[in-house]
Amino acid sequence: MAQPLNIRTFRTLVYYPFGMVMPGRSYQAGSEDGYKFGFNGKEFDPETYGAGNIYDYGFRIYNPRLGKFLTIDPLFGNYPWFSPYHFAGNSPILNIDLDGKENEATQPGTQNSDPNEAFIGDNPLGRPSIPPAAETVAESKIILDGAKLLSTASKGVFATIFFIFTPVECGKGDVIYNNGTLVNPIITYKDPSEYTDDELKAVRGRLLNGTATLQDRLLMDEVNKRFGVANKNSNDAIGDFTIYQITINGSLYKIGKADLSRTTDGVPTRIYQQVRKLRLENPDAVIEYRRLFDYYNITTREAKEHEWDVLQDWVTTYNRIPVGNQRSYSKDKQHFEGDPAN
Amino acid sequence: MRFYISSVYSELGYFFEIENNITLDVIKNINQMLKDDCNFNLGIDKENYDLGIFIDTKPNLLNVILSKPMISRKYKSVDYKVLIPYEIVVNSDNVNKTFLEFLFTGIQRIFDIYTGHYNSNIIKIKEKIISKWAS
Numbered sequence: 001m002a003q004p005l006n007i008r009t010f011r012t013l014v015y016y017p018f019g020m021v022m023p024g025r026s027y028q029a030g031s032e033d034g035y036k037f038g039f040n041g042k043e044f045d046p047e048t049y050g051a052g053n054i055y056d057y058g059f060r061i062y063n064p065r066l067g068k069f070l071t072i073d074p075l076f077g078n079y080p081w082f083s084p085y086h087f088a089g090n091s092p093i094l095n096i097d098l099d100g101k102e103n104e105a106t107q108p109g110t111q112n113s114d115p116n117e118a119f120i121g122d123n124p125l126g127r128p129s130i131p132p133a134a135e136t137v138a139e140s141k142i143i144l145d146g147a148k149l150l151s152t153a154s155k156g157v158f159a160t161i162f163f164i165f166t167p168v169e170c171g172k173g174d175v176i177y178n179n180g181t182l183v184n185p186i187i188t189y190k191d192p193s194e195y196t197d198d199e200l201k202a203v204r205g206r207l208l209n210g211t212a213t214l215q216d217r218l219l220m221d222e223v224n225k226r227f228g229v230a231n232k233n234s235n236d237a238i239g240d241f242t243i244y245q246i247t248i249n250g251s252l253y254k255i256g257k258a259d260l261s262r263t264t265d266g267v268p269t270r271i272y273q274q275v276r277k278l279r280l281e282n283p284d285a286v287i288e289y290r291r292l293f294d295y296y297n298i299t300t301r302e303a304k305e306h307e308w309d310v311l312q313d314w315v316t317t318y319n320r321i322p323v324g325n326q327r328s329y330s331k332d333k334q335h336f337e338g339d340p341a342n
Numbered sequence: 343m344r345f346y347i348s349s350v351y352s353e354l355g356y357f358f359e360i361e362n363n364i365t366l367d368v369i370k371n372i373n374q375m376l377k378d379d380c381n382f383n384l385g386i387d388k389e390n391y392d393l394g395i396f397i398d399t400k401p402n403l404l405n406v407i408l409s410k411p412m413i414s415r416k417y418k419s420v421d422y423k424v425l426i427p428y429e430i431v432v433n434s435d436n437v438n439k440t441f442l443e444f445l446f447t448g449i450q451r452i453f454d455i456y457t458g459h460y461n462s463n464i465i466k467i468k469e470k471i472i473s474k475w476a477s
Contacts, residue, residue, distance in 0.1 A: 242354065249362050265398075265409065265423060266352030272396070276417040279346050279394070286365045288349040290357050 015039055017092045019064030021052045039064055040096055057100030062087060075101050192222035200226060205238035205297040209261035234300065241303035242268070243293045243310050246324060248278060249285045254324025255314060257307040260294070308336045343383070345372045346394040346419075347445075356399050356428050360441055364475045368445065371467045375460065384420050384456060394421035395448065403427035406447045424448030439476035442468065 015021060019039035038044050042055040042062070055062045060069040072084035079086075088095040195203070203216045204223045240260040246253045258268035271289050278287045295306060311329075315321055321329050347369050351357040376382055384391050391413075409423035426444040434440035446468040453460045 249366075263352075264412075267350050267398075271350065272412065272421070273414070273416070275348050275350060275396070276394070276414055276419055276421075279348055280417060283344060283346075284366065284369075286347065286349065286362045286369075288351075288357075290349070290351045291354040294354050 015064070018067035018087060019055070019062070019092070020067075021064075057097060060100035062097070062100065067092075069100060073101065192219050195219065195222065197226065201238065202297055205240075208237050209239040209259070211261060235304075237300050238297055239300070239303075240294070240296045241298060241300075241306070242291045243295075243303075243307050244268075244271070244289060244291050246271075246274065246278070247288045247290075248282055250288075252314065252318075252322045253278070253287075254322050255292075255307065255311045256324070257303045259300075305336070308332055312336075343376060343390065344392045345369060345376060346392060348394065348396055350396040350398055350423070352398050353400055356401060358397070358399065358426070358431060358437075358441055360438065361475075364438060364442070364471070367471055367475065368442075368449075368467070371471065372449065372464075375463050375467065379460075382457065382460075390418060392417075392419040393452070394419050395452070396421055396423045397426060397445065398423050399426050399428040399431075401428050404430070406444050406451070408448055408451050422448070422452050424452075436476055439472055442472050442476055 021038075038052050039055060040057075042057055044052050044055050045061075046052075048054055049063070053063070053065060055064065057069070059074055060071050062069050067087055067090075068083075068085040069087060070085075073079065073082070073086070076082075076084040082089060088097040200219065200223050203219050204227055206216050207220060207223060241257050242260055243255065243257050245255050258271065260268070262269055264272065267289070275287050275289060279285070292310060293306065295303060298306075311322075311325055311332075315329075347365050349357070384393060403425060404427060406427070407425040409425070412421045412423070413419070414421070424445065426441065426448070431437060431440045431444065446464060450461060450464050453464060
Protein backbone atom coordinates (compact mmCIF):
# COMPACT_ATOMS: atom_id res chain seq x y z
CA MET A 1 0.00 0.00 0.00
CA ALA A 2 1.26 3.44 -0.82
CA GLN A 3 2.55 5.53 2.04
CA PRO A 4 1.77 9.23 2.47
CA LEU A 5 4.25 11.09 0.35
CA ASN A 6 5.11 14.72 0.31
CA ILE A 7 5.51 15.68 -3.32
CA ARG A 8 6.10 19.10 -4.68
CA THR A 9 5.86 19.49 -8.40
CA PHE A 10 8.11 22.30 -9.44
CA ARG A 11 7.77 21.99 -13.16
CA THR A 12 5.35 20.34 -15.52
CA LEU A 13 5.99 20.50 -19.24
CA VAL A 14 3.57 19.04 -21.77
CA TYR A 15 5.02 18.39 -25.19
CA TYR A 16 4.05 17.83 -28.76
CA PRO A 17 5.59 14.57 -29.98
CA PHE A 18 8.82 16.19 -31.16
CA GLY A 19 9.33 18.02 -27.90
CA MET A 20 7.91 21.46 -28.47
CA VAL A 21 6.18 22.70 -25.33
CA MET A 22 2.42 23.12 -25.67
CA PRO A 23 1.67 26.77 -24.95
CA GLY A 24 -0.41 27.42 -21.82
CA ARG A 25 -0.15 23.85 -20.52
CA SER A 26 2.97 24.11 -18.42
CA TYR A 27 3.61 24.87 -14.79
CA GLN A 28 6.81 26.35 -13.48
CA ALA A 29 7.56 27.19 -9.84
CA GLY A 30 9.38 30.49 -9.61
CA SER A 31 12.05 29.14 -7.29
CA GLU A 32 13.20 26.65 -9.90
CA ASP A 33 13.41 28.75 -13.02
CA GLY A 34 17.17 28.15 -13.10
CA TYR A 35 16.68 24.42 -13.54
CA LYS A 36 17.50 23.65 -17.15
CA PHE A 37 16.36 20.11 -17.91
CA GLY A 38 13.34 19.18 -19.97
CA PHE A 39 12.36 17.01 -22.91
CA ASN A 40 14.11 13.62 -22.96
CA GLY A 41 15.89 14.72 -19.80
CA LYS A 42 18.21 16.97 -21.82
CA GLU A 43 19.51 20.36 -20.88
CA PHE A 44 18.06 23.33 -22.71
CA ASP A 45 19.66 26.64 -23.47
CA PRO A 46 17.18 29.35 -22.46
CA GLU A 47 19.40 32.28 -23.41
CA THR A 48 19.36 31.92 -27.18
CA TYR A 49 15.88 30.72 -28.06
CA GLY A 50 13.96 30.83 -24.75
CA ALA A 51 13.23 28.03 -22.30
CA GLY A 52 12.58 24.64 -23.86
CA ASN A 53 13.18 25.74 -27.44
CA ILE A 54 16.69 24.43 -27.96
CA TYR A 55 18.28 21.36 -26.35
CA ASP A 56 21.85 20.26 -25.99
CA TYR A 57 22.00 16.53 -26.76
CA GLY A 58 25.72 16.30 -26.23
CA PHE A 59 26.86 15.75 -29.77
CA ARG A 60 24.36 18.08 -31.40
CA ILE A 61 21.89 20.86 -30.72
CA TYR A 62 18.22 19.99 -31.19
CA ASN A 63 15.37 22.33 -32.04
CA PRO A 64 12.07 20.74 -30.90
CA ARG A 65 10.00 23.29 -32.83
CA LEU A 66 11.57 22.11 -36.08
CA GLY A 67 11.88 18.51 -34.94
CA LYS A 68 15.41 18.54 -36.39
CA PHE A 69 18.98 18.77 -35.20
CA LEU A 70 20.77 21.89 -36.39
CA THR A 71 23.80 19.98 -37.69
CA ILE A 72 24.24 16.68 -39.45
CA ASP A 73 24.43 13.33 -37.67
CA PRO A 74 28.07 12.28 -37.04
CA LEU A 75 26.89 8.70 -37.70
CA PHE A 76 24.92 9.58 -40.86
CA GLY A 77 26.86 6.94 -42.81
CA ASN A 78 25.30 4.21 -40.67
CA TYR A 79 21.78 5.39 -41.39
CA PRO A 80 21.50 6.03 -45.11
CA TRP A 81 17.72 5.74 -44.92
CA PHE A 82 17.42 8.77 -42.61
CA SER A 83 17.90 12.44 -43.23
CA PRO A 84 21.19 13.45 -41.49
CA TYR A 85 19.18 16.01 -39.49
CA HIS A 86 16.57 13.52 -38.24
CA PHE A 87 15.53 13.27 -34.61
CA ALA A 88 14.90 9.84 -33.02
CA GLY A 89 14.49 8.18 -36.37
CA ASN A 90 11.57 10.51 -37.07
CA SER A 91 9.53 8.32 -34.67
CA PRO A 92 9.55 10.19 -31.38
CA ILE A 93 6.65 8.11 -30.06
CA LEU A 94 8.59 4.90 -30.50
CA ASN A 95 12.12 6.14 -29.89
CA ILE A 96 14.22 8.50 -27.87
CA ASP A 97 17.48 10.06 -29.01
CA LEU A 98 20.40 9.16 -26.79
CA ASP A 99 23.01 11.80 -27.41
CA GLY A 100 22.46 13.35 -30.80
CA LYS A 101 24.07 10.45 -32.62
CA GLU A 102 21.53 7.66 -32.72
CA ASN A 103 18.10 6.74 -31.52
CA GLU A 104 17.02 3.95 -29.20
CA ALA A 105 13.65 2.28 -28.99
CA THR A 106 11.88 2.46 -25.66
CA GLN A 107 9.77 -0.47 -24.54
CA PRO A 108 6.49 -0.11 -22.74
CA GLY A 109 6.63 -1.30 -19.15
CA THR A 110 10.42 -1.31 -18.91
CA GLN A 111 12.74 0.88 -16.90
CA ASN A 112 15.71 0.80 -19.16
CA SER A 113 16.10 4.23 -20.64
CA ASP A 114 18.33 6.61 -18.75
CA PRO A 115 16.42 9.81 -19.50
CA ASN A 116 13.46 8.26 -17.76
CA GLU A 117 15.26 7.44 -14.55
CA ALA A 118 15.81 9.90 -11.80
CA PHE A 119 18.35 9.21 -9.11
CA ILE A 120 17.57 10.96 -5.90
CA GLY A 121 19.96 11.86 -3.17
CA ASP A 122 23.42 11.77 -4.69
CA ASN A 123 23.42 15.35 -5.85
CA PRO A 124 24.51 18.04 -3.40
CA LEU A 125 21.64 20.25 -4.45
CA GLY A 126 19.22 17.45 -3.76
CA ARG A 127 18.17 17.34 -7.37
CA PRO A 128 18.17 14.27 -9.52
CA SER A 129 21.66 13.69 -10.87
CA ILE A 130 20.25 12.54 -14.16
CA PRO A 131 17.47 14.78 -15.41
CA PRO A 132 14.30 13.52 -13.90
CA ALA A 133 11.51 11.22 -14.78
CA ALA A 134 9.92 11.61 -18.15
CA GLU A 135 6.35 10.44 -17.89
CA THR A 136 4.07 9.33 -20.62
CA VAL A 137 0.41 10.12 -20.38
CA ALA A 138 -0.78 6.53 -20.43
CA GLU A 139 0.37 3.32 -18.78
CA SER A 140 2.95 5.09 -16.71
CA LYS A 141 3.96 4.28 -13.23
CA ILE A 142 6.57 5.57 -10.82
CA ILE A 143 7.84 3.07 -8.31
CA LEU A 144 10.22 3.90 -5.53
CA ASP A 145 13.16 1.59 -5.52
CA GLY A 146 15.36 2.49 -2.60
CA ALA A 147 16.88 5.84 -3.38
CA LYS A 148 15.73 5.70 -6.98
CA LEU A 149 12.70 7.23 -8.51
CA LEU A 150 11.98 5.02 -11.47
CA SER A 151 9.49 5.70 -14.14
CA THR A 152 8.30 3.21 -16.65
CA ALA A 153 8.45 4.94 -19.96
CA SER A 154 5.96 3.90 -22.50
CA LYS A 155 6.57 4.63 -26.12
CA GLY A 156 7.70 8.15 -26.62
CA VAL A 157 7.54 11.00 -24.18
CA PHE A 158 4.64 13.42 -24.05
CA ALA A 159 5.13 15.17 -20.77
CA THR A 160 7.78 15.68 -18.17
CA ILE A 161 6.81 16.13 -14.57
CA PHE A 162 9.56 17.18 -12.23
CA PHE A 163 9.06 16.05 -8.68
CA ILE A 164 10.72 17.21 -5.55
CA PHE A 165 9.69 14.81 -2.84
CA THR A 166 10.62 13.69 0.60
CA PRO A 167 12.03 10.21 0.21
CA VAL A 168 12.12 9.39 3.91
CA GLU A 169 8.33 9.37 3.99
CA CYS A 170 7.95 6.58 1.51
CA GLY A 171 9.52 3.22 1.08
CA LYS A 172 10.82 0.80 -1.47
CA GLY A 173 8.10 -0.56 -3.69
CA ASP A 174 5.58 2.17 -2.99
CA VAL A 175 3.66 3.13 -6.11
CA ILE A 176 3.34 6.87 -6.20
CA TYR A 177 2.14 7.48 -9.75
CA ASN A 178 -0.02 5.14 -11.72
CA ASN A 179 -1.80 5.56 -15.05
CA GLY A 180 -1.71 9.32 -14.89
CA THR A 181 -2.81 9.54 -11.27
CA LEU A 182 -0.69 10.42 -8.29
CA VAL A 183 -1.36 7.78 -5.66
CA ASN A 184 -1.97 9.09 -2.18
CA PRO A 185 0.31 12.09 -2.41
CA ILE A 186 0.20 15.34 -0.54
CA ILE A 187 0.99 17.81 -3.28
CA THR A 188 2.08 21.24 -2.26
CA TYR A 189 2.28 24.09 -4.68
CA LYS A 190 3.07 26.47 -1.90
CA ASP A 191 5.23 29.42 -2.74
CA PRO A 192 8.12 29.89 -0.24
CA SER A 193 6.70 33.26 0.81
CA GLU A 194 3.51 31.52 2.00
CA TYR A 195 5.33 29.49 4.64
CA THR A 196 4.84 30.66 8.22
CA ASP A 197 7.78 31.62 10.42
CA ASP A 198 7.26 28.51 12.55
CA GLU A 199 7.35 26.25 9.51
CA LEU A 200 10.50 27.90 8.23
CA LYS A 201 12.09 27.75 11.67
CA ALA A 202 11.70 23.96 11.55
CA VAL A 203 13.14 23.95 8.02
CA ARG A 204 16.08 26.06 9.21
CA GLY A 205 16.71 23.60 12.01
CA ARG A 206 16.86 20.73 9.55
CA LEU A 207 19.11 22.69 7.20
CA LEU A 208 21.52 23.40 10.02
CA ASN A 209 21.58 19.94 11.53
CA GLY A 210 22.01 18.14 8.24
CA THR A 211 18.63 16.40 8.09
CA ALA A 212 17.09 18.68 5.47
CA THR A 213 14.82 17.10 2.88
CA LEU A 214 14.97 17.98 -0.79
CA GLN A 215 12.04 20.31 -0.33
CA ASP A 216 13.75 22.01 2.62
CA ARG A 217 16.69 22.87 0.39
CA LEU A 218 14.40 24.66 -2.02
CA LEU A 219 13.30 26.88 0.84
CA MET A 220 16.85 27.85 1.80
CA ASP A 221 16.69 31.28 0.15
CA GLU A 222 13.46 32.16 1.95
CA VAL A 223 14.89 30.93 5.27
CA ASN A 224 18.01 33.04 4.84
CA LYS A 225 15.92 36.03 3.80
CA ARG A 226 13.76 35.87 6.91
CA PHE A 227 16.16 34.68 9.60
CA GLY A 228 19.61 35.40 8.26
CA VAL A 229 22.28 32.79 7.80
CA ALA A 230 23.30 31.05 11.02
CA ASN A 231 26.60 29.32 11.51
CA LYS A 232 26.10 25.73 12.60
CA ASN A 233 28.41 26.21 15.56
CA SER A 234 26.91 29.48 16.74
CA ASN A 235 24.59 29.89 19.70
CA ASP A 236 21.73 30.67 17.30
CA ALA A 237 22.08 27.45 15.34
CA ILE A 238 18.97 25.33 15.66
CA GLY A 239 19.15 21.61 16.14
CA ASP A 240 18.14 18.59 18.18
CA PHE A 241 19.94 18.13 21.46
CA THR A 242 20.08 15.66 24.28
CA ILE A 243 20.98 16.29 27.89
CA TYR A 244 22.94 13.28 29.12
CA GLN A 245 24.68 11.92 32.18
CA ILE A 246 27.82 9.85 32.53
CA THR A 247 28.22 7.74 35.64
CA ILE A 248 31.20 5.83 36.98
CA ASN A 249 30.12 2.83 39.04
CA GLY A 250 26.73 4.45 39.44
CA SER A 251 28.11 7.74 40.73
CA LEU A 252 27.44 10.83 38.62
CA TYR A 253 30.54 12.00 36.78
CA LYS A 254 29.12 14.54 34.36
CA ILE A 255 26.00 16.17 32.99
CA GLY A 256 26.34 17.45 29.46
CA LYS A 257 24.55 18.30 26.26
CA ALA A 258 25.15 16.88 22.81
CA ASP A 259 24.02 17.65 19.29
CA LEU A 260 21.98 14.70 18.05
CA SER A 261 22.94 15.33 14.44
CA ARG A 262 26.54 14.38 15.16
CA THR A 263 26.04 10.79 16.19
CA THR A 264 27.34 7.32 15.46
CA ASP A 265 24.70 4.60 15.95
CA GLY A 266 22.53 7.13 17.78
CA VAL A 267 25.26 8.10 20.24
CA PRO A 268 27.04 11.47 19.97
CA THR A 269 30.36 10.52 18.42
CA ARG A 270 32.56 12.15 21.08
CA ILE A 271 30.83 10.12 23.82
CA TYR A 272 32.61 6.97 22.66
CA GLN A 273 35.95 8.73 23.02
CA GLN A 274 34.98 10.06 26.42
CA VAL A 275 33.97 6.59 27.65
CA ARG A 276 37.23 5.09 26.36
CA LYS A 277 39.22 7.76 28.17
CA LEU A 278 37.30 7.29 31.42
CA ARG A 279 37.60 3.52 31.45
CA LEU A 280 41.39 3.79 31.00
CA GLU A 281 41.48 6.12 34.00
CA ASN A 282 39.09 3.86 35.95
CA PRO A 283 39.90 0.32 34.80
CA ASP A 284 37.90 -1.38 37.55
CA ALA A 285 34.73 0.58 37.04
CA VAL A 286 31.66 0.47 34.84
CA ILE A 287 31.14 3.62 32.81
CA GLU A 288 27.60 4.39 31.72
CA TYR A 289 26.23 6.99 29.31
CA ARG A 290 22.48 7.64 29.41
CA ARG A 291 20.22 10.25 27.81
CA LEU A 292 18.07 12.18 30.26
CA PHE A 293 16.06 14.60 28.10
CA ASP A 294 15.76 15.28 24.38
CA TYR A 295 14.92 18.66 22.89
CA TYR A 296 14.08 19.23 19.24
CA ASN A 297 14.39 22.37 17.14
CA ILE A 298 15.99 24.51 19.79
CA THR A 299 18.98 26.82 19.58
CA THR A 300 22.37 25.89 21.01
CA ARG A 301 21.85 28.66 23.56
CA GLU A 302 18.56 27.09 24.73
CA ALA A 303 20.27 23.68 24.94
CA LYS A 304 22.97 25.18 27.18
CA GLU A 305 20.26 26.63 29.43
CA HIS A 306 18.56 23.22 29.74
CA GLU A 307 21.90 21.61 30.54
CA TRP A 308 22.55 24.23 33.20
CA ASP A 309 19.09 23.73 34.76
CA VAL A 310 19.61 19.97 35.11
CA LEU A 311 23.11 20.41 36.50
CA GLN A 312 22.02 23.09 38.92
CA ASP A 313 19.17 20.89 40.23
CA TRP A 314 21.66 18.15 40.92
CA VAL A 315 24.19 20.47 42.59
CA THR A 316 21.49 21.91 44.82
CA THR A 317 20.26 18.45 45.81
CA TYR A 318 23.62 16.79 46.50
CA ASN A 319 25.63 19.86 47.38
CA ARG A 320 28.60 18.99 45.21
CA ILE A 321 29.68 19.57 41.63
CA PRO A 322 30.15 16.48 39.44
CA VAL A 323 33.85 15.94 38.65
CA GLY A 324 33.32 16.24 34.91
CA ASN A 325 31.58 19.61 35.28
CA GLN A 326 33.98 21.20 37.74
CA ARG A 327 36.21 22.90 35.21
CA SER A 328 33.43 24.83 33.50
CA TYR A 329 31.05 25.23 36.44
CA SER A 330 32.22 28.60 37.74
CA LYS A 331 32.23 30.16 34.31
CA ASP A 332 28.79 28.76 33.55
CA LYS A 333 27.41 29.97 36.88
CA GLN A 334 28.64 33.46 36.13
CA HIS A 335 27.12 33.28 32.68
CA PHE A 336 23.71 31.94 33.67
CA GLU A 337 23.27 33.55 37.07
CA GLY A 338 25.55 36.58 36.87
CA ASP A 339 27.23 35.56 40.12
CA PRO A 340 29.81 38.29 40.78
CA ALA A 341 31.70 36.06 43.23
CA ASN A 342 32.82 33.90 40.29
CA MET B 343 45.28 -6.55 26.97
CA ARG B 344 42.28 -5.64 29.07
CA PHE B 345 38.63 -6.39 28.64
CA TYR B 346 36.05 -3.70 29.41
CA ILE B 347 32.27 -3.47 29.57
CA SER B 348 30.61 -0.05 29.44
CA SER B 349 27.03 0.99 28.83
CA VAL B 350 26.26 3.47 26.11
CA TYR B 351 22.50 3.77 25.76
CA SER B 352 21.60 5.34 22.45
CA GLU B 353 17.86 5.83 22.98
CA LEU B 354 16.09 8.03 25.46
CA GLY B 355 14.30 5.98 28.12
CA TYR B 356 15.83 2.63 27.20
CA PHE B 357 18.44 1.34 29.63
CA PHE B 358 18.97 -1.50 32.11
CA GLU B 359 19.14 -1.08 35.86
CA ILE B 360 21.73 -3.77 36.46
CA GLU B 361 23.86 -3.68 39.57
CA ASN B 362 27.41 -2.54 38.78
CA ASN B 363 28.89 -5.36 40.83
CA ILE B 364 27.42 -7.91 38.44
CA THR B 365 29.03 -6.26 35.43
CA LEU B 366 32.28 -5.83 37.33
CA ASP B 367 32.27 -9.52 38.18
CA VAL B 368 31.88 -10.39 34.49
CA ILE B 369 34.76 -8.05 33.60
CA LYS B 370 36.95 -9.51 36.34
CA ASN B 371 36.34 -13.11 35.27
CA ILE B 372 36.90 -12.48 31.57
CA ASN B 373 40.10 -10.59 32.34
CA GLN B 374 41.28 -13.48 34.50
CA MET B 375 40.55 -15.89 31.64
CA LEU B 376 42.61 -13.76 29.26
CA LYS B 377 45.42 -13.47 31.80
CA ASP B 378 45.56 -17.25 32.18
CA ASP B 379 45.92 -17.65 28.42
CA CYS B 380 48.27 -15.03 27.08
CA ASN B 381 47.87 -16.22 23.48
CA PHE B 382 44.73 -14.25 22.75
CA ASN B 383 45.20 -11.23 20.54
CA LEU B 384 43.02 -9.16 18.28
CA GLY B 385 45.05 -9.75 15.14
CA ILE B 386 48.06 -8.30 13.41
CA ASP B 387 49.22 -4.97 14.88
CA LYS B 388 46.55 -5.21 17.57
CA GLU B 389 48.54 -7.14 20.17
CA ASN B 390 48.43 -4.31 22.65
CA TYR B 391 44.89 -3.24 21.97
CA ASP B 392 42.13 -3.57 24.56
CA LEU B 393 38.83 -5.28 23.85
CA GLY B 394 35.66 -3.46 24.85
CA ILE B 395 31.92 -3.94 24.83
CA PHE B 396 29.40 -1.13 24.74
CA ILE B 397 26.08 -2.42 26.01
CA ASP B 398 23.11 -0.81 24.34
CA THR B 399 19.43 -1.60 23.92
CA LYS B 400 16.54 -0.82 21.62
CA PRO B 401 12.87 -1.73 21.62
CA ASN B 402 11.45 -4.53 19.45
CA LEU B 403 14.61 -6.64 19.29
CA LEU B 404 14.29 -10.41 19.50
CA ASN B 405 17.91 -11.34 19.87
CA VAL B 406 21.36 -9.90 20.50
CA ILE B 407 22.81 -7.80 17.71
CA LEU B 408 26.54 -7.35 17.47
CA SER B 409 27.88 -4.29 15.70
CA LYS B 410 30.95 -4.21 13.53
CA PRO B 411 34.11 -3.39 15.49
CA MET B 412 34.93 0.22 16.30
CA ILE B 413 38.68 0.65 16.35
CA SER B 414 40.29 3.55 18.18
CA ARG B 415 43.95 4.12 17.43
CA LYS B 416 44.12 6.91 19.99
CA TYR B 417 42.95 4.72 22.87
CA LYS B 418 44.23 1.47 21.34
CA SER B 419 40.99 -0.41 21.61
CA VAL B 420 38.64 -2.55 19.58
CA ASP B 421 35.04 -2.14 20.71
CA TYR B 422 31.86 -3.93 19.84
CA LYS B 423 28.38 -2.69 20.56
CA VAL B 424 26.14 -5.44 21.92
CA LEU B 425 22.48 -4.58 21.44
CA ILE B 426 20.33 -6.45 23.97
CA PRO B 427 16.55 -6.79 23.47
CA TYR B 428 14.85 -4.35 25.84
CA GLU B 429 11.36 -5.77 26.38
CA ILE B 430 12.49 -9.37 26.78
CA VAL B 431 14.86 -8.38 29.59
CA VAL B 432 12.72 -5.90 31.51
CA ASN B 433 9.59 -8.07 31.31
CA SER B 434 11.30 -11.28 32.33
CA ASP B 435 10.80 -12.83 35.78
CA ASN B 436 14.53 -12.80 36.40
CA VAL B 437 15.91 -9.63 34.88
CA ASN B 438 19.52 -10.26 35.91
CA LYS B 439 19.52 -13.79 34.50
CA THR B 440 17.97 -12.80 31.17
CA PHE B 441 20.32 -9.84 30.86
CA LEU B 442 23.36 -11.98 31.60
CA GLU B 443 22.33 -14.65 29.14
CA PHE B 444 22.07 -12.07 26.36
CA LEU B 445 25.32 -10.41 27.44
CA PHE B 446 27.20 -13.71 27.36
CA THR B 447 25.73 -14.52 23.95
CA GLY B 448 27.32 -11.26 22.75
CA ILE B 449 30.62 -12.01 24.50
CA GLN B 450 30.76 -15.50 22.99
CA ARG B 451 30.12 -14.16 19.52
CA ILE B 452 32.93 -11.64 19.89
CA PHE B 453 35.44 -14.25 21.04
CA ASP B 454 34.26 -16.58 18.27
CA ILE B 455 35.41 -13.95 15.77
CA TYR B 456 39.01 -14.36 16.95
CA THR B 457 39.15 -17.85 18.33
CA GLY B 458 36.56 -20.48 19.21
CA HIS B 459 38.55 -22.16 21.94
CA TYR B 460 37.26 -19.93 24.73
CA ASN B 461 33.70 -21.19 24.38
CA SER B 462 33.87 -23.70 27.23
CA ASN B 463 35.58 -21.17 29.51
CA ILE B 464 33.00 -18.51 28.79
CA ILE B 465 30.16 -20.95 29.46
CA LYS B 466 31.78 -21.80 32.81
CA ILE B 467 32.06 -18.10 33.70
CA LYS B 468 28.46 -17.53 32.60
CA GLU B 469 27.18 -20.37 34.82
CA LYS B 470 29.27 -19.15 37.72
CA ILE B 471 28.04 -15.54 37.43
CA ILE B 472 24.40 -16.51 36.93
CA SER B 473 24.44 -18.85 39.92
CA LYS B 474 26.03 -16.12 42.03
CA TRP B 475 23.88 -13.15 41.00
CA ALA B 476 20.73 -14.43 39.38
CA SER B 477 19.71 -17.77 40.81
